[in-house]
Amino acid sequence: MKSEDAGQQMEARWQAVLRKDGAQDGAFVYGVLTTGVYCRPGCASRTPRRENVRFFNSPAEAEAAGLRACKRCKPDACQGRAEAPDRMWALCRYLEEHADEAVTLEQLGERAGLSPHHLQRTFKRVVGVSPKQYAEHLRMERFKLSVKRNSKDVTGAIFDAGYSSLSRLYEKVDTRLGMTPMEYRGGGAGVEISYAAEMTPVGLMMVGATDRGLCFVQFGDDADTLLGELRKQYPKAEVHAMAKPAPAAFGEWMAGLNEYLAGQRPDLRLPVHVRATAFQLMVWNHLQRIPAGEVQSYQEVAQAIGQPRASRAVARACASNNVALAIPCHRVIRGTGEMGGYRWGVGRKRALLHLERSAGQ
Template identity: 45%
Template structure:
């Protein structure tokens, strides 16, 4: 069958056309479920559909198989792993071990870890993290207070809700080159100690934090970064977590509150991701040179590439690239202006 367009796949889903089964699958972003085109479930809003050419891609994107049409098949191994995933979903707030999950599937802990990751693209622990985050966001949108939503989602403390998703901060370069196609990105602007700030987020986490002199120029920058995405001005009822993250970051800058470890959804090369992950380890008030960063990531000759990675950082302050200087102690560069870099460093030194 020739390559299918989105419209052709939407029509096949609308008509529940079984002749397309096995040629593609569709996920429903509001339920987190993926189905075969002929699935008899109630039709979803076309805007909420995402299409995949194979089962693995759907699972790695975080969708679980539909119980009604069983797109993943009925073989025993597949069903065992689906049972584990559904157990995690219904007990996301509980502590669980690989031994416990292995018993559900009837396999050893190590085999469960390998098989689960092969099928879903993530470990059982990361799958649980993602379920918790979805529940947290849903609780906020349903009107729960932030603290209540944190504990009802199983995080156990306020600090953990912001830290869970930062373990995997990188998305593929291919996704970035697509210009955010298919993404809905909520954004908001706020005046801060560093001037106007824009923060933007997908349903996975913060994808952009930038600073500038006015809102219009910041919105232009966001549009240039994600030309194919649908940009939506944030309203509290639509993206309450974004408003909370903006407030937390502003309080960090202006009042010295801890830097919020919010979930990130950012794109970069493998090298850039490696640099950004290391930058998260540089403590407030400390600085390092570009050369020192290169040495710490086991690539001492990549000093210039480290500088480029810092300059490509899409989330100012959340990834503290401002803490990296030239070897002679001078400021070097900064994507949002040297004056802002100097101000940040002065504020952090004063708080030590």
């Protein structure tokens, strides 16, 4: 951290102490040199004099400096659920600021005052992915940005994004992004998509797939409109009707969707091959981890992916999902407990949740 940034951070912390800001609890502690005690920012005890105050990133650091925990605000008893998220989000910010460095679990643990093992578990519980996966998402986001900016130099972009080798990146693009950088830039150019439409208990469903996974599952009233939507999403892809008989993999995916819709398979896990931004990908990955029949609010999803202020963006990411069921955006509702919107009608959303709940019994 540059010294002026450090100065600003110290001033911000002091202001938090002055207003006894409980929201900052867990982000840091302050020690009072004259009493030898350290406190949470929100401690109700008398405000110390500025010149006697020192700030620490964690209780562990304060104790290493010879201070003891205040008996009133118990800053060392801070493993509680309420504060862990704040500290994990602070770590997300830290990873964002240090995206070009290899930050270790030990370093993160030290900042949060947790052992590497405990840190890993807490981070995963709050954010939904491990610190390493989060850092990879960030690198991917930077990579995609540089591809967009400079489409001639993919190799340069890969090295800018901190990847040690081409093959390692392509491996990740395959499993996580679905589409390769070339395909991503080209609006699906060079990608072959086969589609088929089928009547289901919740209406007409069109399924589009590449040889690697589902890229389109949508409901509608007629096949022509659905096909138009598919072409709109992948303007440069080669789109054609599924051959008969369909390839074995497609047959299995179709069977999976049908079993799910018949209430025989509540937990649907099918390969997905989509175009997505890093943010959409984070949201969609998280949705796939919400157990069948359960729901989370947009806000909860935003918090889980480490972007607590992004609940509107989460709602947009849900609304822009092209692969119904396999990316279960129907498991996200409004914070008030209302169903919220659904791209394919709120009646369908309710029906899908009902289906999952009765299948799970």
